[in-house]
Amino acid sequence: MPGKLGPTPVEIELNAVIVAVRDNEPCILIDPAMALPSGPFETGHRTLEQGLRDWAEAKGGQRLGYVEQLYTFADKDRTTGHSRMVSIGYLALLRAAVLSADAVWSPWYHHLPWEDYRDDVPRITSKIIFPGLSEWKNASADPLVRRTRSQRVEIAFPKDKRLWNEELVLQRYELLWEAGLVAEAQPKKETAALGLPMAHDHRRILATAIARLRAKIKYRPVVFELMSDTFTLLQLQNTVEALAGLRLHKQNFRRLVNAQGLVEETGAYAAVTAGRPAKLFAFRRKVLMERAVAGTKLSRTS
Amino acid sequence: MPGKLGPTPVEIELNAVIVAVRDNEPCILIDPAMALPSGPFETGHRTLEQGLRDWAEAKGGQRLGYVEQLYTFADKDRTTGHSRMVSIGYLALLRAAVLSADAVWSPWYHHLPWEDYRDDVPRITSKIIFPGLSEWKNASADPLVRRTRSQRVEIAFPKDKRLWNEELVLQRYELLWEAGLVAEAQPKKETAALGLPMAHDHRRILATAIARLRAKIKYRPVVFELMSDTFTLLQLQNTVEALAGLRLHKQNFRRLVNAQGLVEETGAYAAVTAGRPAKLFAFRRKVLMERAVAGTKLSRTS
DNA sequence: GGCATTAATGCTCAAAAGGAGCATAATATG
């Protein structure tokens, strides 16, 4: 290859989106500079994931529960001095949380307010996003570009809210970025003020994490990593709704949870708040072993 | 954190699992040393993916079609000299293929022969794998360990072939590795000879790629990246079957493809081989724009 | 106590999707 310059000196940085749900609000750990917790990858670690776990434990005083690698970024602008910065994003789920002084739980919908459809469509959607994206679409002279943009917008932010696809978090963020509607964007508008900005490209990493999590809760019992040992079905549903940013049909949700054998009754009842007391359930950890659920869509022959 | 040594000098290596299907056999690109194509990440590149594309194009003379990041590995044993090697795995799909001299297409089932269930259960499964895993299971004195191993085996390699889950490629490889049944394993048995070994941990990366691809074909129209411009429905089915390592129900496969609006008739017919001539179809590229299909399993309220 | 309110739970019904297989159509070959 012409212009070969040899291996680039590189530094590895681990970025973690650490999630917990408090009062039915999904929150992420950030520092006062609006940055995700991040640290260097040290020589002593056997694997990347162990590196992350050790570092998070030392810093946050918590043991990370569920951990999953998200994506490795190495864009050109991620540079420190003359060496290149490669960032490996992780998603981690946490139950309780005692925080060290320099960290805060920040509700993730503060950063991506357009993602919360639990109480109808967010107001900013029609007030800012639709006009903003429309303007962006028409800003191109090329009719082909306009058509493409139009289609992307319609998929990411459909007019008909029943077509809302809660998994397209990253696509939506990228669309808003391209349209200059978020503060991090390069050719940004003066008006770019959608959501609370974060350091560097951390809001993008957050979007990646939410997308992954929203996809995953559908076929893997990861929600339980966010629940306490016992919980009511409503609490469970509230947590799923918080993550998905959607309201779910109560009875069908219960049917699903039961049919999958995900929980078992503990015999106890929740301390009452109002209405009929709810049974307390516990996650059947056995299902983790019993099944390796994976969506089958292929109509195989028997 | 005690023992902190500061950022580790690191080198980035890109590893690509480049897939094409020839004569209904999924093949991967490897060099004579049984290694996946790999190259360093150069300073000149804007992003990792662009780095991979440039490098693959220069080396293979091909433009990569579909590219997807798989996983970033940085295990301790991946070391060159005193700097640490971080490997970023990619999956790429290719249609045709003119190869440079030092590369070969190797059928992936040569490396993972237990993954091909198209003609019934592979023979090695009952002849080598079942006894081997059984022995491994019983090798532990701890009854708890035995139980866990037993469950893992039953999920990965179920006795009842209708329970075969074609997506668990990585789990199966790891199981065989732990049991010392593959040549790459550390505490390997003399008999460890399942499948054609590959360099380093490349067979593991291949397993990751296959798992990802098998999962993806179910909800994204990626197969078409492997098809020529026009094809018969049987050819399409054969390709899917090759990837999934399964036989599918013909009529239902067609119903699915039609219902999803994935293809359109071209009006032409395939050059006959035997039997009734088949219509030639083309992929409806529009669906890529029309829909951003994502599996919905949450029963939302309307 | 009686009644409104709030949740939890049980059940039904219809529509959509998925699994299996029968029947027919259109070619090639001997």
Place this chain on the structure above:
DNA sequence: CATATTATGCTCCTTTTGAGCATTAATGCC
């Protein structure tokens, strides 16, 4: 022409989903 081979159309039945009605069990207020 009979046979073999593949393509394609259609039916039937089972499961899964989507929606909503009805009942149960508490609390709070009069």
